[in-house]
Amino acid sequence: MLKIRVIAMGRLTEAPFRAAAEEYAKRISRFYSLSVTELKPEPLPASPSKAEIAKALDREADRILEAVPPRAVLWAMCVEGRTLSSEDFSDRISRTADGGVGEICFVVGSSCGLSDRVKEKAALRLSVSPMTFPHELFRVMLLEQIYRAGEIGAGGKYHK
Numbered sequence: 001m002l003k004i005r006v007i008a009m010g011r012l013t014e015a016p017f018r019a020a021a022e023e024y025a026k027r028i029s030r031f032y033s034l035s036v037t038e039l040k041p042e043p044l045p046a047s048p049s050k051a052e053i054a055k056a057l058d059r060e061a062d063r064i065l066e067a068v069p070p071r072a073v074l075w076a077m078c079v080e081g082r083t084l085s086s087e088d089f090s091d092r093i094s095r096t097a098d099g100g101v102g103e104i105c106f107v108v109g110s111s112c113g114l115s116d117r118v119k120e121k122a123a124l125r126l127s128v129s130p131m132t133f134p135h136e137l138f139r140v141m142l143l144e145q146i147y148r149a150g151e152i153g154a155g156g157k158y159h160k
Contacts, residue, residue, distance in 0.1 A: 002093070003103035004032045004146060007067050009041045009060055009110035010135050017136040026142035031150025037104035039063050039108035053112050064107055072103035073123045076115055077142065079132070081125030090149035092124070106142060111135060 012018045021036075028034045042056035057096060068074050084092060096104060106126075107118060119125055128141060151158040 001031075001033050001096040002101075003072075004028070004034050005069075005072065005103060005105045006034070006036045006139070006142065007039065007064055007105055007107065008036065008108040008135075008139060009039050009064070011038045012136050014136055014141060015139055020140045021143055024147050026148045026154060028143065028150060031154060032146070034081075034146070037067050039067065042110070048112075056110075057112055057115040058061065058117070060110060061117045064114075064118050065121065068105045068107075068121075069103055071101075072105045073101045074105050074118075074121055075126055076108060076114055076119050076122035077106060077127070078119060078125050079127050080089045080128060081127035083127050083129070084121065086148050087152060089126075089145060090152035093146075093149050094153050106137070106146075108139060128132050 012021055025034055025036070039060070042059050044052060044056055048056070093104065107114065107122070109115075109118070128138070128145070133141065148158060150156075
């Protein structure tokens, strides 16, 4: 069974988002072995400078890259990434697994995004939209799409 790890800066603190994430995690378990690693974002002042943001992202990158297992494939979630339809996303996951990869790590950055170091190490940069979403909502959206990918791959009826 393909392992999927979501490495995210920040925690789900709102009960409705936690409940939705737990529900999708349960559903995902039919198709993939899911784990979620939550990392603490670097603290920033209320109005950080570009230099402060860059320093924080660099520190976050160290922890993110340390959390990626050696043989896993890293997929960075970033606004400038490639957009895929749900069908293409499912196909990409299937082709990656069929290519001998045992684990895909989806990386979700902090409110300031991801360091270029993380993006450069990514085998794929993905975007769900050019719009900006709250971190907690995005995490649920990502889990829903991973579940949908499993359903599509299995020929299920969830995806219409």
